[in-house]
Amino acid sequence: MVVRHNPNNNTHNNTPLQVRPYNLPTISNLRQLDPLNLDTLLCLRGMVVRTSTIIPDLKVAHFTCTICGHDERSTIDRGRITEPTVCPSCQCRHSFTLVHNRCVFADKQMVRLQETPDEVPSGQTPASLVGFAFDDLVDQVQPGDRIEMTGVLRAQPRRVHPKITKLKTVYKTYVDIIHVKKVYAGSSTNTSSSSGNAEHPRE
Numbered sequence: 001m002v003v004r005h006n007p008n009n010n011t012h013n014n015t016p017l018q019v020r021p022y023n024l025p026t027i028s029n030l031r032q033l034d035p036l037n038l039d040t041l042l043c044l045r046g047m048v049v050r051t052s053t054i055i056p057d058l059k060v061a062h063f064t065c066t067i068c069g070h071d072e073r074s075t076i077d078r079g080r081i082t083e084p085t086v087c088p089s090c091q092c093r094h095s096f097t098l099v100h101n102r103c104v105f106a107d108k109q110m111v112r113l114q115e116t117p118d119e120v121p122s123g124q125t126p127a128s129l130v131g132f133a134f135d136d137l138v139d140q141v142q143p144g145d146r147i148e149m150t151g152v153l154r155a156q157p158r159r160v161h162p163k164i165t166k167l168k169t170v171y172k173t174y175v176d177i178i179h180v181k182k183v184y185a186g187s188s189t190n191t192s193s194s195s196g197n198a199e200h201p202r203e
Helices: none
Strands: 004-006 011-013 041-051 055-065 071-075 096-098 104-114 128-134 146-161 164-184 187-190
Touching: 041 128, 041 164, 104 146
Parallel strands: 128 164
Antiparallel strands: 004 011, 041 104, 041 146, 055 071, 055 096, 055 104, 104 128, 146 164, 164 187
């Protein structure tokens, strides 16, 4: 974790900092994204056509043993939380329960980006892609805004049914947004913060 250092009183501020790269030399085309772009940093330009309400996104799960009260914490990894199976205190198996009010959540918002009308080939429908904004990037853009979105393209398998763990072979893609910049005629405006915390799909 990166922390701020105050040279005046030689103390540290534990507020986390996040690097937000932008102004990449190449702007990717929404219509030409392919598997080679997965897990790479890219910049996309288009128009925001829809945004969601704020979604609580689980970051750190808090589990408590129902037998002895032992606490364990698990951090999310690529959209998955690993639940502890054996309590190290009483050695009971599958005795942990999730305690929601002691978990750590982050603000999350879905942003759907679509090709601008002047970029759509004649006779075709506009291509679109879903991105997810976190924390201080939430509510930075509104439907109708033309933006440059910098982020990492991800892929997530689809489930056959929400209550079944079996997955389909077809994946859905989305972008973890790192930086957003509004684009106007002849100019651009940076709408991201310099600090903050930064796993949804292309349909």
